[in-house]
Amino acid sequence: MRFARLQVDGFGALHDVSIPLEDGLTVLAGPNEAGKSTLLSFLTGVLFGIPNRGKPGHHPPVRGGRHGGSAVVIDSRGGHWTIERYAAPSRSLVIQRPDGTLGSESDLQDLLGGASAELFSSVFAVDLDGLASVRNVSSDEVREVLFTSAVLGQRRSAARASADLQVRRAGLARPRQGDARANKVHAELQQVRADLAAARKAADGLDATRAMLESIDSDRQGLRDEEAGLRSRAEELELLHRLWGRLGSGRDALARLGDLPPLNVSEKRLLECEDDVRAAIVGWSGQLQRISHKEDLRAQLGGINGRVRAALSSLSPDMTEPTALAICHDIATRESLRALQARRQALQGRLAEARQAVERATSTLEQAEHGRRPSSSGAERPAPPADQLESRWQALGELRKRLAERQGLAAMVEREAACDGTADLGAEPTSRQALTLLGATALLAVVGALIAAAGRLGPVVIIALAALAGSCIATAMFVLLRGSRWPRRQPALASAGGSRTSRGTGAAHAGEDETARRRGQLAELDRRIVELSVSLTLPARPTLTDVEILAANTELERSRRRDIDEAERRVTEARARLDGATATLREIEDELAACEDEFLSWRELAGLPAAVGIDVAGEALEIAAQLQKDVAARVRVTLNLDEAEAEVDRYRRQLGVLAADLDERLPSMLDEQGAWLETLSERLTEHRERSLQRKTLERTASMAESDVVQALGSGERSDRLRSELEGGKVLDWDSEQSRIRTTLSDLRALGEDLVRRHESIRHDLDELLASDRIAELESREASLEKELDDLLRDYMTLGCARFLISSTLERHELERQPEVVRRASEHFRMITSGRYERVIVDPSDVNRPTIRVVSSTGESLDSSDLSRGAAEQLYLSLRLGLAEEFADRAVALPFVLDDVLVNFDQERAKAVVRDLTDTATRHQVLLFTCHPHLVDVVEHSSDDVRVVRLERV
């Protein structure tokens, strides 16, 4: 493969540069900054990729153009390939095959014989620095490509395969703890095992746990026992405290008992007779009361006898006590008497009333009869009968009415007559006459009334006269008033006449008929008035005055008639009343006599003496009743008196017996007996108290001892406590109690702690028995072991694979390396003009080979001992050998050398050029240099060389 053209679009300082290249040796000469090194990087970049930004060989375009370019290469068969490559961001690669189709990167790999960028840079495209580095020729890439025939046909790198396997192994496990899978699984497994061990330990500790529980139970029981012992001791101390008080009280009682003298015989006898003495003392006040009562009874008896005698005498001088006791004064008797007395009293009241009624009736009769007699004023005409007076009064009424009608009718007729031209003056005198009559009548009525009043006539007459006078005056006033209005009526009448005249004569006939009819009525009235006047003995044509006078008289007669009739009625009534009263009086007198008879019968039945009247019969009964009560009371008092006397005697005898029992003398006098009893009482009290005190003290001492004995019980403990009690070390007891309290508190705390521990252990034990943690952990352990084993198998499988590859690779290196060294020896001998015959590579360390040279004299030198120029010639020879080996096995790639001849002397430079010219027959050789003398050397050393001049950019 060789380059035919380089087309730089933009790469470093190069922009739009096109360089045609030919086979054989070509020198690209130019001054500094002509872009030779940049062109070398471009060449490598087009073939293997432009490095990323910041990496060596990146060379971004500084003069424009797209970052990259193309190269035209010719394969071993003469086909032209175009490789166009641009850097990021597009990072495009376009490969055009000789037939014009687009190829792939695989095609490019084939074209390059599988060489990588590292191989190309290490062997085929080197500058002076690279040439001096032996590392480049010992890299894995170089070794693999050069020494491993297998990979050449398989397109896979054995070293890379080995490295990949190592990477995969490292992902599975690492020597130290890391995040590799097997390491992690192993770590987890270790943790699970630790957990499992702990869980198993806990399980194995079941017996220990149970033993611990039992131990705690035992400890708790011990604590309980100790606590019970302390509590028992505390109770003992409490008991000692309590008994200590009791013991003290017993001892005190015994001491006080010694201070009290015992009772002597008489004192004991007195105490023995205490009940009798107490009874006598208690009965003494009763004795005194009985004596006093006896006196009272005697006094009562005397009073009763006196009242009995007085009652007997008050009932009757000869009344005896048996007779008096026979008087019956029961309720019925008393009620009968009370009824008789009430009836008698009522009859007497009625009798008095009846007598008064008779007297009042007599008096009323007399007054009525006196009122019926005529008045003493004189001969007064007897009043006509009442019906006659009534008919006259009615006739007078009708006459008044007729006269009034006639007067009105006549007045109308007169007015009609005057209108008709007839004089009606007669009416005016009539009115004057009537007025005159009315005045006279009124005057007469007034006078009459005055006379009546003076004559003490009845009020009716006076009223009638006064009324008559009033009516006359009123009538006169009416007439006067009409007269004063008369002149006003005349024009009216005249007007009416004028009006009537104006109506014509037709109406005149109707007025005449009306006037005639009224005249007829007037005649009829006159006739009736006459009839009435005749019946009333009045003139045929009476005036109103006549009528009123007659009416006044008639009214007087009617009044008188009514008075007479009233007097008659009253006499009749008074007589009837008198007769009734008289009859009533007689009935009452009869009843009163019957009542007296009944009383006599009652008195006899009651047993009262005859001298007792009805009025005092009640008192007699009361006296008799009281007498009877007194007699009964006298019996009772007598009995009581007897009993009192007997009681007094009995008590006196009791005292005598008591005195005898006490061997003492009973005082005879009552007062002395009292004093004696008081003395006995005092002595008894004193003896009793002393006796009681002694008994109390004895009981106290006895009970104290009994309590102590009972509280202490019996046995060894009792004896010990008794001893302690007798010792009485109370303060020691107190301090011991305090200590016990403190110890009990500590024991409680200890016990609670034990309980907590017990519960905790019990809880753990329950959890342990119910737990499936061991099973779970064992399952996890088994899973992890299986997973770990799988990983380890994978790891070992990969290790086996890697070993198979790497060991085969090493063996091939050892076997292939001599051919490369042989070629390098030839090149080095040619370059050094035979000074050095052989190159030797120590295969003991393929990674860091040791290179030695053998001179024509047989001297062996280490490469580090050569001069710089000779060493660079050695390394160039090695690369030429490697390139030829690569060409034999793959592809003859171009050789690109950047100023590698600068350190060579002219002779060696010429020798190198000659060697390169020979090499250029198999490889395209591109030699970059900035040294013109080297160009001259090349041109003079070889005829088959082309020089391309580069200008500074």
Added chain:
Amino acid sequence: MADFCFVHAADLHLDSPFKGIGRAAGQVAEALREASLEAFDKLVALCLERNASFLVLAGDLYDGPSRGLRAQLRVRDGLSRLSDAGVWTFIVHGNHDPLESGWSAVADHWPERAVVFPPGHVETRVVERDGERLAIVHGVSYGRREVRENLALDFHRAEGPGLQVGVLHCNVSGAPEGHAPYSPCSLEDLRDAGLDYWALGHIHTRCVLCGVPHGDEPWIVYPGTLQSRSPKPSELGSKGAFVVQVSAGRVADIEHVACDRVRFELVELDVGAVAGSAVAGSSVAGSAVAGIRDLLSGRAVELLEAAEGRSLVLRAVLHGRSSVAYVLRRKGAREDLLRSLREDAPEIGAAFCWWDDVADRTMPELDLAALAGGGDFVADVVTAAAGASSLPPDSLGPWRDLREAMTDGLPVALRQRAEQLLEDGSAGWSLLVTEGLHVALDELGVGLEEAEA
């Protein structure tokens, strides 16, 4: 003589962890933890349901003393229920629960009708019902874990009527291998004792070594574990106890009754048949993996339906040659398949199905012999792997560097564990080297061209 039945169980390993199971979901992990205890409850219920006269437990009730508390209480409660129902329980302790370990939780609180045979000598108990002798039970417990003497020689037929039962935790020659040789004995030793039924324990695989109904030969029976505890072959399939029917003083029949609550099953799948046409790196390869997943899921449904309400723990083993092996070896591919299987895992009621793992033993369709004859780098790699895998790990000779390289870079503790894995039989070493070869070839891209072609 009255007919009766008794129940024979052994190797309960109560409350013991499940070995070889990866991290399971919480519900699954809890179910697995409870499984052995629930299986014991089922055993108690079985005794009551069948009106058994007695129950014999032939050792290894517990897996170890430290994990016994919960299990001991569960046992005590269960046996109390049996005792209250008139059912006797005869217990011998085995190598996992020797009496020297204590068992303090229930040591002094056994129910009335529970008999724990002592260590050191064979003890005999008579079982009667209504005054009639039904059976004579002989038994001896392990006093310590390692009992190397032949305890079967101490058993002798007792005088008198009734079925004679020997209860022993032992390793009978001829039984499935893989168990520690505690109390080793032969079938002849057992026959010579003259008993009618040997209720044995220790072997976790159910097997009847001797006995036919109403025959003269004694019955020699391992009931296997009551509940599986790992994906090991001896733990696969149904687990439970034997119900022994006795008629006229002879064993008339024995019936195995499953008591397990969670069952382990292996689901093996030949991916060559599944993904013969699958191409790695393409969607076809993805469809091949999906096909594998569908087949595994379908198998899980079948197994769950056949499990009669039990839950399942399944482990898929993929084998065979196929290019899909490249896909399965890609980073995360196996985990993705496992995750997918778990997501699609069937459930029936409370019974679940948990995919524990997918073991990839598939091989690419490579001709290793041809590769070895290539004379290049790959040939050297293949030749080296073949040389290493053919040697036992303890005589590696020149490949000791390989063994060292396989474990280098590990912390000390992990290195020791890895060494143990390497020493886990020659199959472990060989398998690892073979797998390592395929990983190396995979990394080198060998076969990739063919796969991608």
